[in-house]
Amino acid sequence: MIKRCKQLTLATSVALACFTATLPAAQAAEEQFFPILSYRVGPYGANGASLFGGFIDYLNYVNMKGGVNGVMMTWEECETEYNNAKGVECYERLKSKAQKAPGPLHPLSTGISYALVDKTAADKLPLVMMGYGLTAAVDGSVFPWAFPLVTTYQMQASAIIKFLKDKNGGSLAGKKIVYLYHDSAYGKEPIVALEAESKLGKFELIEIPVPHPGNEQGAQWQRIRQEKPDYVIMWGWGVMNMTAIKTAQKMGFPRERMIGSWWAGSEEDVIPAGDAAKGYMSATMNVAGKNVPLIADIEKTVYGAGKGNLKDTAKLGSVLYNRGVATAIVSVEAIRTAQAKFGKGKAMTGEQVRWGLENLNLTEARLKELGATGLLPDVKTTCSNHEGSGKVKLQQWDGSKWVVLTDWIEGNKALIHPLFQAEAAKYAKEKGITPRDCSKEK
């Protein structure tokens, strides 16, 4: 009998535990749900951990400061391992929760964002690809639901060329530039822009692909040694960057003449390369370091309360961590913008958040207010310009930290943006989409 009783109490307590575990979900406050397709394992896990850590820390920070006019940010993570099929599965799993009041979706993978562009448009969920993804989506008339926000590969490539031009007295004519790229959608996107620039600037462009994941680059650097280029522009991600920097040292190519893209310019890329990385440059859309007031405040508020997302707090203030914060800022500001129009203190629907993203006006003054000066350039989006900025800074690794070399540099918009429109028009034709008329949008 006693045994029976014991069993019964055990069963009840288990049932109670189950019940209380489900309780918090039942509370009905105004909430904005972020489906987070993150990756912390797999080939790019180290990068994902820093970036999504920053993203979640900022959401936590916003909540601790009272939310967006009282609306709380909620989220759920799903591990994609940077794998397209898994990304789609995660998206399908989280989308029903996001349907009511979605926060912008950030897949942080060009492949996954390609797979989701049509799906998010059909489900009416805003997709933000900050600094990656389907760059043709800059043309919002064809892609109302997709936002390659802040800046794109093509504009970045153009900005790097502009930087090199300034360094060489205003002209690159007769110079030789190698474009060393990850042989995937990510690495291929900027080629059209670089080709257009090379025609315009009369420099020779040599394209050298590196197969995924890029841990073997002997042949590629052998070729670079033969070609004796003036500069190497590198579009790498993950292990490829470190290998490239080390191989450059082995082959005797000066790192001062190597410039990486913003995904090839984080601590994760240069620290493992050790001494070889000294002098290496990269573009970036956000500064590193904890001397940004917001980052310092996050450390104090969020980590002070023990709610930090990073396991390795040394990553706080790293390039990718700060980029994660910047990504979250854009998302939250879009919700704030939407609330200003559709009603403060209410959770925004997908359509409303989309409007917020399309009418974003993140001025320097607003960034200063947030304490985020330098975390991202000023952003002003419209229906016909889902990029909104197109500016990058150049930074250099001095052996222990990234040193910012320049102010914001804007790419050659007049040259690059028509390329987006052409690509978008081709996409619209293949898919049978009728573009909306941006002049009629308010």
Add this chain to the structure above:
Amino acid sequence: MIYRETGQFKTDYAADQQIFPIRQDRVGIGILLLLAFIVVPLAAGNYWFNAILIPFLIFALAALGLNILTGYAGQLSLGSAAFMAVGAYAAYNFQVRIEGMPVLVSFILAGLTAAGVGILFGLPSLRIKGFYLAVATLAAQFFIVWCLTKFPYLSNNSASGVISVPNVEILGFTFDTPQSRYLLVLTIVSLLALAAKNMVRSTTGRAWMAVRDMDVAAEVIGIRLMHTKLLAFAVSSFYCGVAGALYAFCYLGSVEPDGFSLDLSFKILFMIIVGGVGSILGSFLGAAFILLVPIFLDIALPWLSALFHLPFDNATVSHIQLMVFGALIMFFLIVEPHGLARLWQIGKEKLRLWPFPH
């Protein structure tokens, strides 16, 4: 008792040659098809269609393709994902380049293209076999992916090398809802599975199995080795090609060559090993196992960790998932090396004798 065939007499050859000679099997398959075609489309939610059912059917088809080659004809291959890539890109090109091309025709042409490529890479099988052949088919894996990235023509000069497929439209009906896409995939997979089942029962299938069991003896009794082996490669690649086309058109919507990596080939290989080598049913069971177990663990583990207040984060869950998955595969292979299909067969035999086993 439940599975007794007593009283079921076969009085003519037609009855003897049925695919499912036992009435219970026929009824079972009937119920299964009824469920798949009518109940599931009415009952399942979008998540089930988009994330589970459609990929399950597509991978089952790919596994079926590999099973024909490896399970029935005994030719090891590690190139299934590459043949899927050929199918996906071929279907895309037929669709985009030829005005008014019906989607179904382009699926068939995609299968045929993959079959052609399969024959090409099957040629070494005439000289080498076993592991050596597996390595030779690895060449297909690397060559095709390289080819698709190297020549922009194959992706219709897309700036990024990624293809984004047009809508699926058949006779004016657009397959844009998850249900309709599921039904389309289900129909194609059912028909091809039926064809495969019949193929392996026919002369062709017997020739494949003869070659698998002992190719010298097969040659002695008059089976043309070259013809048989290459036919197996062609049919297998056809199946994989159609699966690839469906993968692009009905599942992901946009694919890049890197998506069809060696990993995917291995995944398909695991499907037939776990499901059962040389079994049509095994292809389906294996695909379900390989696809569903990770998703199940992905959902169950965070729930369990929340329940017991364990400090798991997403990365840990992902790692545990890999470990559990690996352990499960090992367990299955040790307990039942012939795969899940064999377990099902044993179950059926037990049911026949039940309740008086001898």
